[in-house]
Amino acid sequence: MSEKIKIITGNDLRTGDVIWWTGEGWSRHVDNAVAVTHDADAIIARENAKQVVTDTHVIDAVAADGAVRPAHIKDRIRALGPTVRLDLSLKPADPQAGSWVI
Amino acid sequence: MYQYDQHDQAMVDARVAEFRGQVARRLSGELTEDQFKPLRLKNGLYLQLHAYMLRVAVPYGTLNSAQMRVLGDIADKYDRGYGHFTTRQNIQYNWIKLADAPDILADLAKVQLHAIQTSGNCIRNTTADHFAGAAADEVADPRPYAELLRQWSTFHPEFDYLPRKFKVAIIASETDRAAMRLHDIGIQIVKNEAGEIGCKFFAGGGMGRTPMIAPCIAEFVPALQMISFLEAALRVYNRHGRRDNKYKARIKILVHEIGVAEYSRQVQEEFAHILTLGLEPPPAELERIKGMFADPGLESGLSDDLDRSDPDFALWVDQNVHTHKQAGYAIVTISLKPVGGIPGDATAYQIRLMADLARDYSLDELRVSHAQNIVLPHVKKADLYRVWQALDAAGLATPNLDLITDIIACPGLDYCALANARSLPLAQKITDRFADIGRQRELGELKLKISGCINACGHHHAGHIGILGVDRKGVENYQLLLGGAESADTSLGTITGPGFSEDGVVDAIEKVTDVYLARREGAERFLDTYRRIGMAPFKEAIYG
Ligand code: HEM
Numbered sequence: 001m002s003e004k005i006k007i008i009t010g011n012d013l014r015t016g017d018v019i020w021w022t023g024e025g026w027s028r029h030v031d032n033a034v035a036v037t038h039d040a041d042a043i044i045a046r047e048n049a050k051q052v053v054t055d056t057h058v059i060d061a062v063a064a065d066g067a068v069r070p071a072h073i074k075d076r077i078r079a080l081g082p083t084v085r086l087d088l089s090l091k092p093a094d095p096q097a098g099s100w101v102i
Numbered sequence: 103m104y105q106y107d108q109h110d111q112a113m114v115d116a117r118v119a120e121f122r123g124q125v126a127r128r129l130s131g132e133l134t135e136d137q138f139k140p141l142r143l144k145n146g147l148y149l150q151l152h153a154y155m156l157r158v159a160v161p162y163g164t165l166n167s168a169q170m171r172v173l174g175d176i177a178d179k180y181d182r183g184y185g186h187f188t189t190r191q192n193i194q195y196n197w198i199k200l201a202d203a204p205d206i207l208a209d210l211a212k213v214q215l216h217a218i219q220t221s222g223n224c225i226r227n228t229t230a231d232h233f234a235g236a237a238a239d240e241v242a243d244p245r246p247y248a249e250l251l252r253q254w255s256t257f258h259p260e261f262d263y264l265p266r267k268f269k270v271a272i273i274a275s276e277t278d279r280a281a282m283r284l285h286d287i288g289i290q291i292v293k294n295e296a297g298e299i300g301c302k303f304f305a306g307g308g309m310g311r312t313p314m315i316a317p318c319i320a321e322f323v324p325a326l327q328m329i330s331f332l333e334a335a336l337r338v339y340n341r342h343g344r345r346d347n348k349y350k351a352r353i354k355i356l357v358h359e360i361g362v363a364e365y366s367r368q369v370q371e372e373f374a375h376i377l378t379l380g381l382e383p384p385p386a387e388l389e390r391i392k393g394m395f396a397d398p399g400l401e402s403g404l405s406d407d408l409d410r411s412d413p414d415f416a417l418w419v420d421q422n423v424h425t426h427k428q429a430g431y432a433i434v435t436i437s438l439k440p441v442g443g444i445p446g447d448a449t450a451y452q453i454r455l456m457a458d459l460a461r462d463y464s465l466d467e468l469r470v471s472h473a474q475n476i477v478l479p480h481v482k483k484a485d486l487y488r489v490w491q492a493l494d495a496a497g498l499a500t501p502n503l504d505l506i507t508d509i510i511a512c513p514g515l516d517y518c519a520l521a522n523a524r525s526l527p528l529a530q531k532i533t534d535r536f537a538d539i540g541r542q543r544e545l546g547e548l549k550l551k552i553s554g555c556i557n558a559c560g561h562h563h564a565g566h567i568g569i570l571g572v573d574r575k576g577v578e579n580y581q582l583l584l585g586g587a588e589s590a591d592t593s594l595g596t597i598t599g600p601g602f603s604e605d606g607v608v609d610a611i612e613k614v615t616d617v618y619l620a621r622r623e624g625a626e627r628f629l630d631t632y633r634r635i636g637m638a639p640f641k642e643a644i645y646g
C-alpha cells in the first residue's frame with residue numbers, strides 16, 4: 001500500500017545538510033520523515049524560531065512499506081545526493097542508488 | 103599580473119571581517135535567514151540542492167600558481183576534495199559549511215582572491231579572453247582594462263542595486279574567445295587608423311529565457327574614456343531598466359524595447375555629461391596597471407622545434423596547443439573533460455598539480471576558460487613534452503579541445519536548486535558514445551553545450567549543438583538546438599522539435615552528426631554545413 005503524504009524538509013543551518021522532519025527532530029534520511037497535516041505551518045514556525053534549520057518547506061511524497069519517496073525528482077536528488085557522485089551520496093555503497101531517483 | 107596595493111587588500115580584508123561578524127550573528131540567532139540571505143549572497147555563498155555553495159571570483163579568468171594552489175587546498179580543507187570551474191571563469195565549491203565560510207574567505211584574501219561580485223544585481227566579475235597576453239592576434243592585452251574595470255565596478259555604490267545582474271566581457275582580438283556579444287556589455291579593444299587604442303562597445307546581449315546578441319553601440323571610444331562610457335551605459339540602464347518584472351529586467355530587454363538607436367543616443371548624451379565631471383581614473387592608474395602585465399618574463403630567440411615522435415603527444419599538441427605570440431612558446435589548454443567525467447570538475451590534487459606546472463613551466467600564470475578548461479598561457483615548446491607527461495599521469499591530457507566531448511555543462515539538477523533536469527549524466531553519456539578520439543577528430547570542431555534549465559548557464563543557445571533540460575510532468579526531458587555559435591559569427595541555436603529522454607537525445611545527436619558527415623563539403627565544420635543546408639535534413643533524420 002502506498003499513501004500520498006506531505007513531509008517537511010529544510011537545511012541544517014550550520015552544515016547546510018538536507019534534513020527531514022521526524023516528528024521529534026531532524027534526520028538526514030528521508031525514510032525517517034513523518035507525514036504532517038494542518039500542523040505543518042506551526043511546526044515550521046516553531047523550528048525556524050530555534051534558528052538551527054533554514055529554508056524549511058513542505059513537499060509532496062509517497063509512503064510505502066516504511067520507506068518515503070519524495071514526489072518530485074528534485075526532492076529525490078536532494079534526499080540522495082548528486083547522482084553523478086554516488087560516492088558522496090547518502091548511499092555510497094549502493095551502485096544502484098541512482099535509479100531510485102528516476 | 104596585477105598585484106594588490108594596500109587599498110585593494112584593505113577592502114578585501116575588511117570584507118572578510120565584516121562577513122565573519124555577520125555569520126557569527128546568524129549562528130547565534132541574532133540575524134534571521136531573511137536578514138542574512140542577502141548578506142551571504144553578497145559574499146558568494148548560495149544555498150543549493152545539497153548544501154551551501156561558495157562561488158569564488160577569478161577576475162578576468164587569470165590566476166597565479168599561489169592562487170591556484172589555495173583553490174586546491176580549499177577543496178581539501180573545507181569541501182569534499184574537488185571544485186567546479188564554470189562558464190563564468192569562476193570556481194564553485196559544493197559542500198561548504200556556514201561556519202567555515204569566513205575562514206575560506208580569509209584564506210582567499212591572503213592570495214588576493216575573494217567572492218565579491220559573484221552574486222546579486224551588481225556588476226559581476228568581468229570575464230575576458232583566456233588567451234589574453236599570449237594570443238598572437240590581440241591588438242593589446244585586454245587584462246589591464248579588465249582590471250581597471252574591476253576596480254571601478256567593485257562596490258560601486260550607484261550600481262549595487264541594478265534592476266538585475268550585469269555581466270561584462272572584454273576581448274582584444276577579432277577572434278572572440280569569450281562569447282563577448284552574449285554579455286550585457288561586451289568590449290572589444292581595437293586600434294583605429296591613427297594607431298590609437300580604443301573600445302568598441304556592444305550592449306544588450308545575454309542568454310537566459312530571451313537570448314539576444316548584443317548590437318554595437320559605439321565603434322570607437324578612446325581607451326582613456328572607457329570608464330566614463332561604461333558609467334553612462336550603466337546609468338541609462340539603471341534609470342530605465344525594468345524593475346517590475348524580473349524576467350524583463352536585463353539590459354537586453356531595455357535595448358530591445360527602446361531600440362539600439364535610442365539607447366545609444368541616451369548613452370552618448372550621458373557620456374558627454376560625464377566627460378565634463380572628470381570621473382575617468384587618471385591615465386597614470388591605467389599605466390600603473392599595464393606595467394604589471396607588460397612582461398611576464400618571456401625569453402626571446404627560443405627555438406620552435408618540437409619532437410613529435412610520441413604519437414599520443416603529437417595528437418595532444420595538434421588538438422590542445424595554440425600558437426603563442428612569442429617564438430618558442432605555446433599556449434596549452436588543459437581539458438577538464440575526460441570521457442565519462444564531469445565537465446569542469448577538478449580534484450584538489452589536480453588543481454595543485456596545475457598550479458605546480460604553472461609555476462615551473464608557464465611563468466606562474468594560469469587562466470580559466472569560459473569553456474570550463476584551464477590554460478597554461480606561456481609554455482616553452484621545449485617543455486611541452488614534460489608538461490604533457492605530467493598532465494597525462496594525472497588524467498588531465500585528454501586531447502579533445504573544441505571536439506564533441508569538450509562539453510560545456512552547467513551543474514543541472516545534480517546540484518542546482520533552479521534546475522529542471524540533470525545535465526552532468528547526459529554529458530557523461532554523450533562522451534561515452536563518442537569516446538573514440540578518431541571519430542571525434544573526424545567530426546572536427548563541434549561545440550556542444552548543455553543547460554539544466556532556461557537560465558542557460560551552460561550556454562546552450564550558443565552551442566553548435568545545444569541541449570536544454572526541461573521538466574515534462576515531473577520527468578526530465580531534453581530539447582535539442584542546432585546552429586548556435588559564440589565567436590565572431592555569433593548566432594543563436596534553433597530548436598529541432600519535440601524533446602527527448604536522456605537516451606533519446608544521445609541517439610538524436612548521433613543522427614545529427616551522421617547527417618553532417620554525409621553532407622559536408624570540403625573543409626566545412628559542422629556549423630558551416632548546418633548553415634548551408636539548414637535545419638530540414640537534420641530534422642528529417644531525427645524525427646523522419
Ligand atoms: C548553481 C547555482 C546557479 C544559480 C542559482 C544560477 C542562476 C542563474 C540565473 C537565474 C540566470 C538567468 C539570469 C537571467 O536571465 O536574468 C543565470 C544565467 C547564467 N548563469 Fe547561472 N546560476 C548558477 C550556476 C551557474 C554556473 C555553475 C555557471 C557557469 C557554468 C553559470 C553561468 C551563467 C551564465 C553564463 C548565464 C547566462 C548569461 C546571462 O544571461 O546572465 N551559472 N544563472
Ligand code: SF4
Nearest residue numbers: 512518521554555559
Ligand atoms: S542553467 Fe539552470 S540548472 Fe543550470 S546552473 Fe543555471 S540555473 Fe542551474
